Amino acid sequence: MKRLLGLAAFAAALIASPAQAQQITVKIGVMSDMSSLYSDIGGPGSVAAAKLAIADFTKNNPNVKVELISADHQNKADVGSNIVNQWYDVEKVDLVIDVPNSGVAFAVSQIAANKNKVFIVSGAAASDLTGSKCNANTVHWTYDTWMLANGTGTALVKTGGDTWFFLTADYAFGHALERDTAAAVEKANGKIVGKVRHPLNTSDFSSFLLQAQASKAKVIGLANAGGDTINSIKQGAEFGIVKGGQKFAGLLVFASDVNALGLQTAQGLTLTETWYWDANDANRAWTKRWQGERPGKFPTMVQAGVYAGITHYLKAVVALKSATDGKAVVAQMKALPTDDPLFGKGTIRADGRKVHDAYLFEVKSPAESKYPGDFYKLRATIPADQAFRPLKEGSCPLVSG
Amino acid sequence: MERVDPAAVMAPPAQQTRSLSEPIAFVVMVLALVIAPYFFYPMFVMQALCFALFACAFNLLIGYGGLLSFGHALYFGWASYIAAHLAKVGTISFPIWYGSPKWHWATIPLPPLSPELAILGGTLAGGMLGLIAGTLAIRRQGIYFAMITLALAQMMYFFALQAPFTGGEDGIQGVPRGKILGVIDLADPTNLYVTVLVIFLVGFLLIYRIIHSPFGEVLKAIRENEARAISLGYKTDRYKLMAFVLSATLAGLAGSTKAIVLQIASLTDVNWPMSGEVVLMALVGGLGTVFGPVAGAFIVIAMQNYLAQIGQWVTVIQGTIFVLCVLLFRRGVVGELANLLRIRL
Numbered sequence: 001m002k003r004l005l006g007l008a009a010f011a012a013a014l015i016a017s018p019a020q021a022q023q024i025t026v027k028i029g030v031m032s033d034m035s036s037l038y039s040d041i042g043g044p045g046s047v048a049a050a051k052l053a054i055a056d057f058t059k060n061n062p063n064v065k066v067e068l069i070s071a072d073h074q075n076k077a078d079v080g081s082n083i084v085n086q087w088y089d090v091e092k093v094d095l096v097i098d099v100p101n102s103g104v105a106f107a108v109s110q111i112a113a114n115k116n117k118v119f120i121v122s123g124a125a126a127s128d129l130t131g132s133k134c135n136a137n138t139v140h141w142t143y144d145t146w147m148l149a150n151g152t153g154t155a156l157v158k159t160g161g162d163t164w165f166f167l168t169a170d171y172a173f174g175h176a177l178e179r180d181t182a183a184a185v186e187k188a189n190g191k192i193v194g195k196v197r198h199p200l201n202t203s204d205f206s207s208f209l210l211q212a213q214a215s216k217a218k219v220i221g222l223a224n225a226g227g228d229t230i231n232s233i234k235q236g237a238e239f240g241i242v243k244g245g246q247k248f249a250g251l252l253v254f255a256s257d258v259n260a261l262g263l264q265t266a267q268g269l270t271l272t273e274t275w276y277w278d279a280n281d282a283n284r285a286w287t288k289r290w291q292g293e294r295p296g297k298f299p300t301m302v303q304a305g306v307y308a309g310i311t312h313y314l315k316a317v318v319a320l321k322s323a324t325d326g327k328a329v330v331a332q333m334k335a336l337p338t339d340d341p342l343f344g345k346g347t348i349r350a351d352g353r354k355v356h357d358a359y360l361f362e363v364k365s366p367a368e369s370k371y372p373g374d375f376y377k378l379r380a381t382i383p384a385d386q387a388f389r390p391l392k393e394g395s396c397p398l399v400s401g
Numbered sequence: 402m403e404r405v406d407p408a409a410v411m412a413p414p415a416q417q418t419r420s421l422s423e424p425i426a427f428v429v430m431v432l433a434l435v436i437a438p439y440f441f442y443p444m445f446v447m448q449a450l451c452f453a454l455f456a457c458a459f460n461l462l463i464g465y466g467g468l469l470s471f472g473h474a475l476y477f478g479w480a481s482y483i484a485a486h487l488a489k490v491g492t493i494s495f496p497i498w499y500g501s502p503k504w505h506w507a508t509i510p511l512p513p514l515s516p517e518l519a520i521l522g523g524t525l526a527g528g529m530l531g532l533i534a535g536t537l538a539i540r541r542q543g544i545y546f547a548m549i550t551l552a553l554a555q556m557m558y559f560f561a562l563q564a565p566f567t568g569g570e571d572g573i574q575g576v577p578r579g580k581i582l583g584v585i586d587l588a589d590p591t592n593l594y595v596t597v598l599v600i601f602l603v604g605f606l607l608i609y610r611i612i613h614s615p616f617g618e619v620l621k622a623i624r625e626n627e628a629r630a631i632s633l634g635y636k637t638d639r640y641k642l643m644a645f646v647l648s649a650t651l652a653g654l655a656g657s658t659k660a661i662v663l664q665i666a667s668l669t670d671v672n673w674p675m676s677g678e679v680v681l682m683a684l685v686g687g688l689g690t691v692f693g694p695v696a697g698a699f700i701v702i703a704m705q706n707y708l709a710q711i712g713q714w715v716t717v718i719q720g721t722i723f724v725l726c727v728l729l730f731r732r733g734v735v736g737e738l739a740n741l742l743r744i745r746l
Contacts, residue, residue, distance in 0.1 A: 077572045078667040082448070082706075090442050103571035107665060110575050170562070171570030199562060200570045 034072035037227030080104035102126035102173035122305035142305030151272030165217035166195035456694030458651035464689035467624030472554025478671025480653030484523030485666035527653015535645030572667030687733025
């Protein structure tokens with residue numbers, strides 16, 4: 001049956017080929033948190049970014065036909081793996097992208113490898129995705145926990161924050177971020193005095209914050225993200241943590257979180273990002289188009305990563321003229337240098353890690369902010385070759401050979 | 402939540418003569434399940450089968466024993482954790498305490514087990530948990546019974562959240578399917594489907610047998626009037642405990658099978674909404690009917706599956722259906738059908 005279909009396709013291609021370039025059909029699934037604590041980081045904004053990427057690409061490559069579907073994984077690994085199984089098996093999806101939740105991302109990554117499809121991570125952070133749990137079907141685009149730790153963690157220790165207490169989201173992402181940050185802090189001669197783990201998507205942080213307060217650590221490292229970070233900073237203000245002389249380190253803070261917190265609360269936070277909407281003209285122009293779908297919001301680096309990831313994926317598919325063999329497509333993605341309007345030129349390493357510059361930002365005070373969305377001032381640029389974990393230290397089986 | 406009074410929504414009065422309707426319905430069901438994977442996504446059907454068995458196990462308790470457990474996720478979820486752990490890791494470590502001020506860790510070194518042993522382990526774990534929870538819970542009736550089962554289930558939920566081997570929010574992922582008895586490779590979709598179908602049918606027939614045994618008759622008597630059953634000399638507590646343990650064991654079988662099929666055991670399965678979902682399945686299908694929970698499970702899982710695109714609205718729709726069921730057809734889909742045709746299903 002398969003052979004027959006192949007023959008038929010081949011014959012069809014033969015008939016069609018003289019007239020025009022070969023038609024390629026690709027199906028992309030954006031899986032994200034559409035309704036809960038990470039929905040502003042990825043969510044509908046990622047779908048909007050994917051639409052832009054597809055529109056831009058098919059304009060120049062009319063022989064490529066791209067279908068887009070999306071789903072909500074509800075931050076549950078079982079829901080996520082159900083959807084992805086079905087996407088790959090029934091819907092014939094070739095690429096799954098985004099997945100902001102490392103727990104779900106690990107499940108998706110495994111399924112992608114089993115079924116030989118492609119998975120581009122933009123929303124999830126755990127550095128193990130390109131470390132011990134890497135595979136030949138997964139590309140990690142935007143950022144990861146090692147990069148965040150290396151950026152924010154090291155910077156804070158250098159400015160005197162040498163004792164740390166961690167408030168960690170109790171799942172793969174939080175654990176990875178805590179581990180990587182602790183390593184960065186200790187490397188910079190800082191000390192970890194304690195840690196406490198909270199369930200994902202909690203509304204009450206009081207007991208965790210009181211423990212952090214009692215620890216007398218200079219820095220309270222928030223190894224969580226999205227709604228959890230927003231809630232812990234807001235509730236921390238009510239306990240007078242910042243007034244008491246302790247400092248919050250938002251290890252993963254997105255533009256959308258700053259927007260939600262308000263500059264009054266967020267000012268002075270140091271954070272690391274790989275993309276900022278107001279960094280250059282290309283980003284601003286893209287943001288304007290993106291806001292056509294998401295009025296009043298500001299895109300995060302995750303959403304930019306979805307755009308760039310899809311663009312590069314489609315380039316690789318066109319080069320191969322087929323999207324069926326996931327491993328081959330990812331190999332092609334690694335072979336081609338990346339170049340897109342948002343992240344500029346870069347490469348994808350053997351372990352699946354996309355490398356580009358990272359930026360250390362500080363959140364402006366309300367007085368410094370001149371217009372809506374004017375969130376950050378740039379403190380430092382970490383060049384691509386230093387921003388991410390060195391290839392050899394990741395213990396990814398693909399690297400050792 | 403309104404208290405569900407099983408007696409009020411029960412199937413039509415049982416006929417004394419054995420009718421043919423049940424065997425015929427059984428054959429129809431088996432045929433439908435044999436051809437189902439050609440029309441639907443097999444993974445979906447297998448998942449629905451696991452939940453169908455779970456709902457049947459739950460129905461054994463509420464539909465025939467009149468005991469509304471609101472913590473059945475405990476047996477389902479923990480069995481899936483145990484099965485997933487046995488299949489993936491094998492080695493068991495647990496803390497023991499013997500007098501000294503410190504806990505000691507005992508370790509039973511085991512290789513990753515084959516799927517049939519993993520499922521067996523999970524099922525036994527479900528039964529053991531059922532024995533413990535049941536012993537405590539059957540001392541109370543009605544709403545208090547439901548609350549005790551819920552409390553115990555939530556206790557074990559938080560244990561699952563904190564225990565290192567369950568993987569917290571990530572769950573146990575990438576559970577290997579392995580080979581049954583080292584021969585039947587479950588990586589093959591057909592083998593997997595047949596295995597799940599056989600497990601489901603064995604569980605289903607076992608429940609059918611239990612319901613129609615003298616034990617089942619006593620259970621029904623207790624459901625109708627416990628005081629009278631006591632006055633007839635039955636030790637009703639023992640019957641209730643037995644029913645509880647059987648139900649928990651079969652829920653465990655369903656949970657373990659699900660872990661092998663979906664290759665994941667997660668907090669969803671052990672959390673309280675799962676306990677509510679199984680009540681919904683049994684209620685939509687028809688409490689106290691043999692086939693009702695199967696139909697209910699397929700309806701609920703199909704809703705979750707095919708309405709997944711609309712995200713959180715699924716819960717709202719589920720709630721609406723639940724309300725409609727309670728208001729309009731209290732006997733459930735199968736119960737109403739049976740009533741209409743004046744047969745037993």
